[in-house]
Amino acid sequence: MSRLNATFARLRSEGRQGLVSYVVAGDPSPSGTVELLHQLVAAGADVLEVGVPFSDPMAEGAVIQKGHERALANGMSLQGVLDIVAAFRQADQHTPIIMMGYANPIERFGYEMFAAAGAEAGVDGLITVDLPPEEVDAIDAALKAVELDNIFLISPTTPASRIQTIVERARGFIYCVAVKGVTGSGQLDAVEVARNVALIRSKTALPVAVGFGIKDADSARAVAAVADAVVVGSALIDAMVRVAEQDSVASEHQLHAAAAALLKSIREGMDSSPS
Amino acid sequence: MTIDITPELFASVPDAHGRFGPFGGKFVAETLMSALSDLEALYARLKDDAAFQREFDADLAHYVGRPSPLYEASRLSDAIGGGRIYLKREDLNHTGAHKVNNTIGQALLAKHMGKRRVIAETGAGQHGVATATVAARLGLECHVFMGEEDIRRQSLNVYRMKLLGAEVVPVTSGSRTLKDAMNEALRDWVTNVDDTFYIIGTVAGPHPYPMLVRDFQSVIGREARVQSLAQAGKLPAGLVACVGGGSNAIGLFHPFLQDAEVAMYGVEAGGRGLETGAHAAPLSMGSPGVLHGNRTYLMQDDDGQILDTHSVSAGLDYPGVGPEHAWLKDIGRVNYVSANDDEALAAFHRLTRVEGIMPALETAHAMAYAERLAADMSPDEHIIVNLSGRGDKDILTVAAIEGIEV
Numbered sequence: 270m271s272r273l274n275a276t277f278a279r280l281r282s283e284g285r286q287g288l289v290s291y292v293v294a295g296d297p298s299p300s301g302t303v304e305l306l307h308q309l310v311a312a313g314a315d316v317l318e319v320g321v322p323f324s325d326p327m328a329e330g331a332v333i334q335k336g337h338e339r340a341l342a343n344g345m346s347l348q349g350v351l352d353i354v355a356a357f358r359q360a361d362q363h364t365p366i367i368m369m370g371y372a373n374p375i376e377r378f379g380y381e382m383f384a385a386a387g388a389e390a391g392v393d394g395l396i397t398v399d400l401p402p403e404e405v406d407a408i409d410a411a412l413k414a415v416e417l418d419n420i421f422l423i424s425p426t427t428p429a430s431r432i433q434t435i436v437e438r439a440r441g442f443i444y445c446v447a448v449k450g451v452t453g454s455g456q457l458d459a460v461e462v463a464r465n466v467a468l469i470r471s472k473t474a475l476p477v478a479v480g481f482g483i484k485d486a487d488s489a490r491a492v493a494a495v496a497d498a499v500v501v502g503s504a505l506i507d508a509m510v511r512v513a514e515q516d517s518v519a520s521e522h523q524l525h526a527a528a529a530a531l532l533k534s535i536r537e538g539m540d541s542s543p544s
Numbered sequence: 545m546t547i548d549i550t551p552e553l554f555a556s557v558p559d560a561h562g563r564f565g566p567f568g569g570k571f572v573a574e575t576l577m578s579a580l581s582d583l584e585a586l587y588a589r590l591k592d593d594a595a596f597q598r599e600f601d602a603d604l605a606h607y608v609g610r611p612s613p614l615y616e617a618s619r620l621s622d623a624i625g626g627g628r629i630y631l632k633r634e635d636l637n638h639t640g641a642h643k644v645n646n647t648i649g650q651a652l653l654a655k656h657m658g659k660r661r662v663i664a665e666t667g668a669g670q671h672g673v674a675t676a677t678v679a680a681r682l683g684l685e686c687h688v689f690m691g692e693e694d695i696r697r698q699s700l701n702v703y704r705m706k707l708l709g710a711e712v713v714p715v716t717s718g719s720r721t722l723k724d725a726m727n728e729a730l731r732d733w734v735t736n737v738d739d740t741f742y743i744i745g746t747v748a749g750p751h752p753y754p755m756l757v758r759d760f761q762s763v764i765g766r767e768a769r770v771q772s773l774a775q776a777g778k779l780p781a782g783l784v785a786c787v788g789g790g791s792n793a794i795g796l797f798h799p800f801l802q803d804a805e806v807a808m809y810g811v812e813a814g815g816r817g818l819e820t821g822a823h824a825a826p827l828s829m830g831s832p833g834v835l836h837g838n839r840t841y842l843m844q845d846d847d848g849q850i851l852d853t854h855s856v857s858a859g860l861d862y863p864g865v866g867p868e869h870a871w872l873k874d875i876g877r878v879n880y881v882s883a884n885d886d887e888a889l890a891a892f893h894r895l896t897r898v899e900g901i902m903p904a905l906e907t908a909h910a911m912a913y914a915e916r917l918a919a920d921m922s923p924d925e926h927i928i929v930n931l932s933g934r935g936d937k938d939i940l941t942v943a944a945i946e947g948i949e950v
Contacts, residue, residue, distance in 0.1 A: 372834040377848030424575040450735040
């Protein structure tokens with residue numbers, strides 16, 4: 270069983286909702302990302318989403334954009350992200366890792382080369398933000414050949430007929446985008462999210478993770494009531510940026526600890542009953 | 545690529561997936577896919593609709609001032625002493641550039657879709673001005689995204705947009721130029737997709753934009769073809785246009801693609817020289833990749849990161865190019881060449897002094913190459929240059945380069 274399927278099966282048997290954390294590989298530093306990922310797992314992450322930095326991350330809000338810029342300034346590359354995953358796997362064989370990025374760096378690397386290198390490094394799945402089903406055939410074949418899951422986004426604007434097309438191609442889980450907007454933006458509407466998740470569930474048995482706009486324990490709890498998993502990204506990066514801004518000599522360890530502390534509070538919020 | 549160039553070939557692109565051979569497509573986040581499908585369906589219905597075409601043609605005639613003249617630049621041609629140079633005077637359009645042909649068309653689409661808000665990206669500001677203009681005319685809310693660097697070097701156009709009632713949104717991410725403005729416009733569109741129409745200014749972006757912008761701009765080539773036959777008695781030996789995203793070039797070229805005897809030259813920005821890396825010439829020096837919703841030639845590094853570009857002209861300062869140009873390059877129908885900053889500046893001055901026509905710095909790249917081309921031709925041949933925009937917006941840039949305080 271794949272790490273993703275095993276994780277969602279375990280969560281289901283425990284009657285819990287999963288927590289997915291997103292950080293950008295190479296931010297705050299390339300050498301610290303492995304440690305950060307381990308800390309996020311310790312703080313309650315069930316699935317790790319690792320951002321592949323891109324010069325033109327057009328679906329990202331300001332917080333994650335700046336994370337991409339810092340990572341690129343730190344010299345992070347797609348190969349560097351794969352190296353981080355391989356290093357993480359030396360100490361953790363169980364936590365699923367999803368890479369999330371944009372088509373061009375992967376296309377430049379070569380779809381088949383990437384799939385092979387990703388499988389070798391211990392990657393479990395891929396989200397390519399700008400490869401909708403219409404453009405996905407080539408990479409899909411490459412990922413399938415090495416049993417990596419191709420994970421698709423479904424947004425509030427996706428019509429029902431299109432949801433059907435997407436779930437037929439999807440593997441691993443469905444990433445349900447909570448708001449019309451970029452990452453980290455807007456106020457999510459729990460009622461609309463619930464409706465969209467229900468629509469997706471009517472068409473697939475795959476787990477549904479909800480992301481975009483989940484900032485804290487309250488919003489995570491609201492989403493966890495209807496979804497299989499909650500994705501938190503911008504808020505974690507923002508927590509690290511705040512520490513760095515308040516204390517210019519803060520250690521990298523302090524930055525990581527701030528992200529882990531926020532994630533832990535979100536985990537506790539999801540596991541407690543509504544206040 | 546081995547491909548038979550038949551007249552039918554050019555009518556066959558884009559295909560149903562928005563592809564021009566391997567280029568084009570719809571590489572966007574899921575949230576935008578249904579908006580693109582809606583636009584595609586609307587345009588498929590309207591493009592052959594007589595009433596819509598009448599409305600478009602009437603606006604071009606009475607608001608833009610079309611047809612634009614085809615002018616024989618006699619003094620310039622005599623001075624060069626080769627082939628005759630004709631200028632397709634898009635600079636005489638309302639707002640001073642070819643951009644308005646497209647914004648008129650897309651604003652009509654926005655109106656048909658009932659959108660109350662339009663957004664646009666702009667580099668030199670010409671597309672921003674053309675969008676703000678049609679928004680004012682139709683009473684639409686208008687937001688124009690513009691890189692901070694471009695706001696600085698195109699301050700006149702920024703003020704024009706504000707006078708027209710548009711909000712100019714400074715973009716501070718990345719290289720702070722046209723590509724970043726397009727990222728930010730796409731982010732705005734994702735957020736406000738319900739009530740907003742994105743008026744893309746060039747033949748790039750996701751399908752159906754490269755197709756519909758081409759169709760709206762093709763009025764340039766259709767007129768030029770008729771005018772060439774009437775005024776010179778034959779088709780031109782060559783067409784020359786500058787290429788940033790490539791909308792003025794495709795507008796001139798497209799109606800001539802089936803005329804095998806007409807050679808075509810798309811002139812990219814050579815910046816400080818192609819050998820320096822400081823340029824904006826993806827067709828000359830780049831490689832295929834995916835950016836801003838389409839697969840095309842890009843300036844990128846070995847990791848697939850998009851490179852910063854350089855050009856004296858803000859409107860050519862873009863690391864990608866429309867997918868149809870990428871395809872026309874690969875099948876060998878159009879020659880893509882370049883002119884560098886210094887050559888463009890020299891051509892800017894020459895046309896101003898010899899013909900009393902001040903071209904935009906973008907357009908001056910086409911003029912620089914046209915002079916070279918005409919020099920090797922005989923006087924019984926002629927070429928047409930798309931004089932895509934006027935240069936008033938650039939006088940502060942030119943003065944600054946030459947150390948003159950205005």
